Amino acid sequence: MQSGDPCVGREQPNYVFCQRPRCPSCGSARLQTYRSVADGEVTTRHTLCKDCGEKFRVVLE
């Protein structure tokens, strides 16, 4: 970090890391969302695995 920069100390970078959803059956990250349902603050994605064809739901809290 450089001192003397007026931006340093004022704007802290905030990072939020979201893990990439993976297929519970084969572990693939090649997923296709075919339906997304928002219920309040929670979003449920109906997801299809492109590798093994498994259908499952990804819940975003």
Ligand SMILES: [Zn+2]
């Ligand atoms: Zn799969």
